[in-house]
Amino acid sequence: MKTLIGLIATIPSLLLAAPGNGQIKNAKTITVNVYGNCDICKKNIETAANTKKISAAEWNKDNSAAVLIYDSTKTTADAILKKIALAGYDNQSYLAPDAAYSKLDLCCQYERKQNSKLTVQHSGETNIKHEMGALSSQDINKQTAQAKNENLLSTVYTAYFGIKDALIKGDGNAASAKAKELYKAVDAVPMEKLSASQHTVWMKYMKDISYNAEHIKSTTEPEHQREHFTKLSVAMYEVMKIIKADYPVYYDHCPMYNSGKGGDWLSKESDIKNPYYGSQMLGCGSTKEVIK
8 A cells, every 4th residue: 555655646756757748847736537448548648648848647547547747827637638538538527529539449449438427627616517428409409508608619719800800901910919819718618518519519620720820829920820820710610600609700712812722711790801812902702601
């Protein structure tokens, strides 16, 4: 028993000193449940959780417990658990997308607890029950109505439109600032409140949204920002079709962008204002679809 206690006590220091992690500052330690089977799962889970000098993980296949250590000024346990879910592993807060789970090696495809309920920590220490598996149509409709009323992605959408407006003006500094807001907003989405269909689409595209937001915020050059904005817009369109805003959204298309390959964007206004050419060809484009 003393040996086991001693091993657990050393885990934080081992994680802090793990190769490639560097020294994690402002370190916070938390133990969470992550489901898996084998040593390959261990590697996958820890790889998904680890970010150099920001976060590290140690997963135990015997009890499905993962010890997370992270810089509390740069990330959260919630954000780390999202990454683990995207890698294919259900955990105490998030379900892995079916597509991610199906890509796991056969030895890694743990038994998903379809009839069990897991406790999700939200809003401090409040316990919210999230049921895995099939939901009744009544439950889905209730969750969908609740999610719509709460505008769960409103900050995400606002930040996206801010990037679009900045690119219309050719203002790379403003676009970068709005992309930073978008990047933070993605991590702040309360995924446990999304309905089953909303959860699925968000888990599928949130990584693309974060990736392109990160590239836009990392530069002040509008042309480079626009290259990632067109990819961002494709992902955002797929999300907005399912998790609708409480106002009409216009899905617009510029046929000339990218050497005639075209580029799309979303707008709250019906008037065409082209973010790819700005004042050079402000009215170039047309509305393909209205999402409402």
